[in-house]
């Protein structure tokens with residue numbers, strides 16, 4: 162019996178053409194076209210837009226052959242402006258070096274079309290930033306969120322988390338601090354970061370004041386301040402409009418974006434349009450001066466499966482399409498943020514709808530989670546959705562940690578989130594047939610086939626964990642492992658059959674079992690941490706907060722719960738008792 166394989170032209174993701182013939186079932190690459198690397202469309206999927214950033218040139222610009230002509234005396238600042246003029250910047254060259262399947266010219270052309278961005282503030286470029294690109298022609302990227310909250314963490318801990326996130330492969334990091342010394346934390350993160358840093362500036366705008374006090378000057382001053390510090394991209398929730406608010410009434414969980422809910426409250430109080438939308442051109446002018454990229458926020462993203470792909474979410478997406486065009490007209494780079502909870506079957510539609518409405522601007526999605534009933538494991542539920550999102554068109558995946566919905570991620574949560582998302586992004590890249598994306602997998606498969614444990618660990622994304630797990634059961638280097646044992650080891654038996662006939666051993670032959678290298682202290686810690694917390698530790702943790710905030714042990718809610726006491730009392734109790742669980746937050750410096 163023979164099968165007709167659904168081959169559609171995507172290359173084998175192994176640069177050696179190793180292994181089985183199919184390689185990828187994706188469509189042929191279209192770098193320079195609207196689809197770049199893309200999954201085949203299921204029936205009924207929205208088609209790509211016929212427009213690109215070339216259709217939204219700034220006033221006074223004209224198309225001159227392949228590139229554009231700017232008004233006399235114009236000095237380009239942003240990567241988009243350079244690309245439109247046909248100029249290749251050092252950042253574009255660096256991207257091509259980091260992603261060898263693209264040339265610097267292709268990087269420039271993708272940026273000019275608006276399908277790729279290099280989030281690189283001109284100030285951050287003077288520090289340690291190593292330029293990277295986000296776009297469907299490049300490898301799928303991941304973002305790690307971090308940030309101090311009013312009751313947990315501080316500047317030093319955040320810098321430590323930044324290093325940790327970089328160590329575990331975060332391509333960008335968002336500082337979402339809402340507590341502690343925001344300004345000092347942000348400055349420290351930017352100075353130490355090799356990856357682009359994103360922020361949600363509305364958080365700083367309302368520290369020490371009420372959202373109702375937000376005004377144009379405060380918005381522009383805060384953006385200017387953070388841009389001058391070197392932030393590489395801003396989440397701006399300009400797409401939540403007054404007309405959208407009634408659309409969330411029937412949702413199970415309303416508005417779950419912090420920025421979206423704050424701006425909705427502002428609009429209801431002032432009976433006016435979203436100020437981020439009203440003053441969008443002025444915002445663009447600030448961001449252009451430093452080449453801060455837009456991450457157009459999805460303030461109405463669904464917070465549960467039941468609210469996914471609803472009228473509110475899609476109405477906001479249309480507004481984001483319009484804002485993409487307006488930002489391009491001001492010379493700004495744009496990516497667009499996308500939904501966080503989406504049933505698996507709706508993911509492809511969501512990705513392809515954004516590609517159509519936003520003319521191919523990179524899509525940056527949070528997860529999405531494909532089920533709501535696994536708190537504590539949402540790095541897994543969301544990585545499943547993120548893999549589908551990456552395959553169907555998202556360019557960057559914002560990680561979700563096991564602490565999602567439950568608390569502020571700590572160091573190990575950051576690692577778990579990063580790894581889950583590296584898996585999602587890498588799986589999408591291989592599936593899309595991005596050249597060379599499978600090379601390391603093939604090398605590891607060869608080492609595995611040869612039972613070459615050293616090489617196996619070396620090629621693992623997390624060698625310490627791989628080695629520790631192996632050595633936990635069998636700390637000798639043998640031609641089998643403890644999972645099946647010698648007699649049942651299919652790889653060993655297969656090796657005997659083939660005599661490594663496929664050439665996979667690459668000269669490696671293990672004659673007799675040898676003692677493996679002893680566990681390092683890091684590996685020992687990995688194994689120790691595998692044991693869940695002792696009942697005593699759990700009890701201690703469970704009582705820590707309760708003692709601080711509950712007067713009456715029989716009460717079902719903590720005394721600082723806003724359903725239980727007046728808001729002002731709740732705030733007072735939190736301020737007096739909760740904050741003291743950690744060093745008291747310092748007053749934020751004046752923005």
Ligand code: SF4
Pocket residue numbers: 640641642643644645646647649650651652653
């Ligand atoms: S013992 Fe089992 S799991 Fe271990 S290498 Fe052999 S086949 Fe693989």
